[in-house]
Amino acid sequence: MFSKALFKQSMKAHWVKWVFVTVATCVMLAIVIIVLGNLGINDIRDSLKNIFVQANQESTVKEQAVDGYELYNTTVDTYGTFSPMISMLGILTTGYQGAIDDYQASLGTDSLTEEQRQSVRESYAQEMASNPLISQFIEGMDAETVKSFFVYIFVSYDTMTNNGTDTASADNDQILINAYTSMVGDMAYAQSIAEEGATEEYAQSRAEGSKEIANAAITEYKAQASAGTITGIEVGSEQFLAIFNPLANDYINNYIQDETYNTIYQENINNGMSESDAELNANEYAVMTKVIANTAITTYQFWIDEKVSEAQENGEEPDLTAIKADARLSASESISDQMPESVALALTELGNMDIYGLIIGSIFYRIAGLLLPMVFVIMTANSLLAGQVDSGSMAYVLSTPTKRRTVTITQMVYLVVALFAMYLLLTVTSVISVFIVGGNNFAINYAEILLFNAGAFLTMFAIAGFCYMCSSLFNRTKYSLGIGGGLTIFSLVCTILGLFGSSVVPSAMRISAMDFFNYLSIITLFDTVSIMNGTLDYLWKFAILLGIGIVTFIIGVFRFEKKDLPL
Amino acid sequence: MAVIKINHLTKDYGEGRGIFDIDLSVEKGEVFGYVGTNGSGKTTTIRHIMGFLKAQLGNVEVMGFDSWKDSVEVKKFVSYIPGEIAFPDLRTGTEFLKAQAELLGLKNMDYANYLCEKLQLDTSANLKRMSKGMKQKTAIVAALMANKDILVLDEPTTGLDPLMRETFLEIILEEKEKGKTIFMSSHMFDELEDTCDRVAMIQNGHIVDIVSMTDIYNTPTKTYKIEFTNSTDFKNFKHTRYKIIRVQPQYNQVTVNIPNADISKLMKSLTKYKLKYIAEIEYTLENHFKDVLKKMKEESKNVQ
Structure with missing residues (x-):
């Protein structure tokens, strides 16, 4: 079944070709991985990606600034509205304490659980909110908001008086402030946690931040009130806003600057930077962020003023909610938001494109690196059978007591072993090259590079099987080479053309009709995209390649036994 | 076997x-x-x-x-x-x-x-x-x-x-x-x-x-080519009863084909003539196959 002598003969006949092809392909591969790896061809991609990351950060900062500014103003406005009616709060809390006492009496107990207290708060808040005597003071707020605010007040009251046991320490002003800030905090938490990719930690910090801003706004209002600067000025009036808007702007800018400084400084320290460097760098960032925040707030306020005066000129009542929403959007726009959508998309895609995957996977392993092994396989497969039959030299082997099957199997083993050895060396080369450019930190990790080699080997195995079959079927070199080699090269050319239609090419450069060529090429079964994306599609395609190789080799072996040989 | x-x-x-x-x-x-x-x-x-x-x-x-x-x-x-x-x-x-x-x-x-x-x-x-x-x-x-x-x-x-x-x-x-x-x-x-x-x-x-x-070497007949010095001898010989298969009068040559048994008889009778030379024309494989092919051609003509 196997002839050592014939195997040796085949090795002697083809080793020069084999060495050349193997060395050349290995060198090409090493160059592709090492040289391009050191050039950092992903820099462009990374810088593009950075632009978008920064744009996102910029947008976030702007949003935070605008939201903080708005919160500050609302707080001042709300507190300013409520503080003159602070005595009302006493009536409310006394009523609440009464409801609690009633409930305790009905249960015949001295103390209620937190759940029971909560249900009393809910029902009493509901009652008060729907009471016209109360609700007339808080015009313009819907019953639901009023009710939940009352609940906050009751909680605040309970906390301060230790569940009503220490009613003497109930300070109405402080109850109001506490209720308001915890409501603001809860709202910020709910809003943040609903954002995409938000973590619990992030939502918590946003809630804390909101509370801080609300507290600061109230403190500022009290300071202005005791200084007498707002005496006689109606809350929410133009004059009022003229005092507080700049204060809000200043406060938020400084707040964001401090926040950024703290975050970046901590990050830098964690990344192993020296304290002085960390300080310097964080400061740089913080100042930049402050400018961004200031721009956003200025834009926001400007937009609102413009729209409001525009509406007033037209004699309409300005819809403040809608205007503010528009203003927020416009103020928080980043670079990518300002670009036309198609350009932004193309740039985003370019930023996400994996140039290493494209060059090493789709261009080297599927095209450039296949060419020389293909030439080797086409030439060798032909000369192992058809070439020797055509020239007549096969007569010498077959005039010795050597079976035809021994000849075909020996030649097949030679072809597969030669190919396997070639890809073994390529695999070693690629692994070493990847190691040199940083191992698993490289854009293509060891697992991927091993799969690339395995895929290229299986592709060549299928092609070798096909060429071998042609070599067995035909007695003439011209047919064996013409059909075996011709179709193989056709496949390669189709893959080159198909590349321009495949998904690895950015859409700006892609001609999707060219994808048609991929359906004509056996190399399409070598799915480098699936390997890079980590899906398992490549596995069944590998199985098909292996199957094609095995079937064509078997046909080749059996066909050769049964045919006439012109020797 | x-x-x-x-x-x-x-x-x-x-x-x-x-x-x-x-x-x-x-x-x-x-x-x-x-x-x-x-x-x-x-x-x-x-x-x-x-x-x-x-x-x-x-x-x-x-x-x-x-x-x-x-x-x-x-x-x-x-x-x-x-x-x-x-x-x-x-x-x-x-x-x-x-x-x-x-x-x-x-x-x-x-x-x-x-x-x-x-x-x-x-x-x-x-x-x-x-x-x-x-x-x-x-x-x-x-x-x-x-x-x-x-x-x-x-x-x-x-x-x-x-x-x-x-x-x-x-x-x-x-x-x-x-x-x-x-x-x-x-x-x-x-x-x-x-x-x-x-x-x-x-x-x-x-x-x-x-x-x-x-069979080729031991043919039952032999062929000789004989050239005479003068035309008289040539003409006289032509009238003998040997089987003459070819005559070339311009050279005074004849080619005879005789059974092996008659060889000595021919030699004897030739002493009467003045000969320039006598040569045996060997029967070769080539002659044999030419004969066979000629025969086949004639047969196929006859069939037609």
């Missing part, structure tokens, strides 16, 4: 090409010649003997083995020189002979060396740069070195110079001495005459005649 037995072998390539109903039998120790023009079917027959082609009808048996089904068994007895010389992709003649010996399981190269010496072959030469004659010699050595019982040679003297051809024929006779059976094709009658016991002629895929060389 027949060593090579070809039974009703037919391979029809269409358009009258191929071989048809070939029936041959080669005995042990016999040198069998196979002659025919180019394209007559010699190589096709030989490829069937070697088991390279599958017969459409009939079969070939070598030492009792079917040459297609048991081709490996057959090759244990047979050595082959192909008609077309093309070597495997190896560097030198030595390398090729070594590889061939390995395939044959041959350890002892003494006989190969003897053959090389006899044929004055330098095996260290590059296979690709060898002359046609050198290639042929290499092929001869590769086939004969295994010292097998049967030799199948397809036009083995192609490319050899006349001296080398002589040497080769000597080798063939040596092999014959050793009792080997040789099947050899050629389109040259003289080399077959010198070596063969029997010769078959193939024409357009059909065996037209098989002749034993003893």
